[in-house]
Amino acid sequence: METNPGTTTPPAEPAFPEIISVDDHTVEPPDVWRDRLPAKYRDTGPRIVRAPLKEMSFLGGRFAPVMGEPGDEGPVGDWWVYEDLRRPLTRLDTAVGHDRDEIRLEVITYEQMRPGSYRVRDRLADMDVNHVGSALCFPTFPRFCGQTFTEARDRELGLLGIRAYNDWMVEEWCGPEAAGRLIPLCLIPLWDAELAAAEVRRNAARGVRAVAFSEIPPHLGLPSIHTDAWDPFLAACDETGTVVAMHIGSSSRMPSTSADAPPAVGSTITFANCCFSMTDWLMSGKLERFPGLRIMYAEGQIGWIPYILERADVVWEENRGWGGVADKVTRPPSEVFADHVYGCFFDDAFGLRNLDAIGVGNVLYETDYPHSDSTWPKSRQVAEAQMAHLAPDVVERIVRGNAIDLLGLTPEGLWAG
Known part of the structure; x- marks a missing residue:
């Protein structure tokens, strides 16, 4: 075939990398605890009951559902029942596939949710639709760091x-059917740092590299990270290379401005908890005491990070003498951040325009499936539009490479167990 010697074929555009999402969610199937707790606890452990809704509100960052009695009028949903807790499944738990203007705070049943929310084979199919190769999933009923069990009266049953939950996460959700595409994230007993350390090591021995933790533990009535109370847990994470993953809302207190502020207020400022939490960690000295420790902020976005780092550096430089950190924070907080902290985002064009002030190696991508904020099934398109100004190797690191390194995945982005 003849070619025109005066023309050249432009190089093909590189394919957009297959996404590794570091913040998706699983809705636990009804049998997680029923099938795994000792027989004496099967009627008192977490279980699903179908019942009507009496009333429900979500104001000032507080979710308040009231379950009705059999025969009561009202919409019927599936409820988790555990001690005094009555927690319904809601449309906000699994909103993908619904028009955003039609999403309401309402109770639902398993039959009314997208099967990919709770069933592995359907999740993989929905990941395929969304150009997602693998995903790390936070819990729903236990809440983002296991607060449900921390608040329970019976500590033996809670443990x-x-x-x-961890056995189900590792053996079933991330089991053979997932073919390495689902990455395990485990829980710890937050009420006992020694037990937490033991659970970290138990799961690390079977290949788990991530554990959920609270962004602001004192909001849960727990010690702050400025104390030594968490040191056994932090040492275990350091020794095993286990990432401490903190999701917005993992302090059970979403930011708001008043008791009657609509959810839109809190949704706009959800990143505020991440600001507070990251400042805590940077000024705690823990990231220097435990040099192998890595922390990540799921669903916190990244656009706020440059200013917090700038401000923290100024305070450290000018005020460390009286600010209580001179003896434990030995270098600028921005340097500590670069070695230890990862910000996670799914829709943050501003943050990507300021990537140089954050650090290419400190940013991870997510899709937030199946929540109402999720970019599913257009996560690739959203990412391509927001990252169009970035070099292909930078996009590769954000979308895949950083997650592979942080979570110890195979070069293909899979969990090897």
């Missing part, structure tokens, strides 16, 4: 509940 068994956490271990049962």
